[in-house]
Amino acid sequence: MIEFSEKVCCSEVKVKVGRGVLGELDSIKGRKCVVHPKSLPLEVKGDLDITLEDGERGKDISNALSIVDKLLDAGFTRGDSLVAVGGGTVMDVAGFSASIFMRGLNLVNVPTTLLGMVDAGIGGKTGVNYGNAKNMIGTFYQPSLILDDLSFLDTLPEEELRRGLAEVIKYALVLDKELYDFLSLNSGAILRKDNDALERVISSSVKDKLAVVSEDERETKGIRIVLNFGHTIGHAIEAGSNFQVPHGLAISAGMVCEAKMAEELGYAEEGVVEDVLWLLHLFRLPISVEQLNSRVEVEKALSAMVKDKKRRGEEILMPFPTRIGNWRAVKIPLETLEGLAKQCLSNGGGP
């Protein structure tokens, strides 16, 4: 078992990674409301159990308010806790409910997908989709405890594992060259869910993400935006496909587009795009819009893209890879970005 603790602004965030860490839930004081997807057999019993539709369709404001209603009906107070058990979609909605209920109920995240363990469960971004765009309503609200119990991954299909690996590859490409090398050398062990390999991948990801979040929790200092590499195009792809393309796959193709933009605009060293393609290919992740096997409506994607949260006026602050494990923030005029994005979304390969 591996344990970390990080101070994020005003709260202490504790993370435990390993098999069986779920048992830690017994140490939580007060009443517990457990929110979990209908599809996941419940291993955790709370004083109040709430089931939630998972997937992007579940990330709706009505579901967040329904959780609030149920907490109120059951007489929950701010001394109690909400335990979000599920993938990224469940934690995003349940975390949002916890943050608005009486201005904040203690939140515990129990991710059950790899993507949830390495990314969505950490860092305090919560929210729901709105106006055909991702996470348009949400809060920054830190969980006090995150339990990454590897036994959940036993039932996770390989396809879902690979979607989570797309976010891991994101950290490797822009923050962590050592992780890039580890992924390159250990794809077989990771894909066959070797316990040590997964523990290594998850703990490196958690550390990388928490280090960034602790420096710039609210994404106001131009630091946290690095975690959004691949997401300007990725989120646009999700919206352009009416949310048929899953997040992990959309950002996989998104990272390729954004790396190509970085190269074309002269910010990425020669060879970076090849390194991005190589690692994604190794984990059988999509490297173009064509490979997503879904219809992506370009105009719909572009109109979602201009709602990106990194936009300021007529510019957008993009995190571009410079060389493996390094990045820089670059202000790009919206018009330039639209042109490059259109090319990438339309021909499945460009710019």
Ligand SMILES: NC(=O)c1ccc[n+]([C@@H]2O[C@H](COP(=O)([O-])OP(=O)(O)OC[C@H]3O[C@@H](n4cnc5c(N)ncnc54)[C@H](O)[C@@H]3O)[C@@H](O)[C@H]2O)c1
């Ligand atoms: N808040 C953040 O910082 C953050 C970071 C990254 C992604 N996200 C969000 O997370 C979402 C994607 O999360 P996700 O990929 O976990 O999707 P998800 O929550 O839809 O889960 C994917 C699928 O896995 C199934 N599943 C969950 N646990 C399982 C298990 N243990 N065994 C078998 N099946 C299981 C679910 O039922 C679902 O069908 C997106 O909405 C994305 O925007 C948020």
Ligand SMILES: O=C(O)C(=O)C[C@@H](O)[C@H](O)[C@H](O)COP(=O)(O)O
């Ligand atoms: O934690 C972050 O910051 C991220 O950007 C992590 C992303 O992987 C994640 O998909 C996040 O939900 C995107 O947030 P948004 O602000 O672009 O909606």
Ligand SMILES: [Zn+2]
């Ligand atoms: Zn993401």
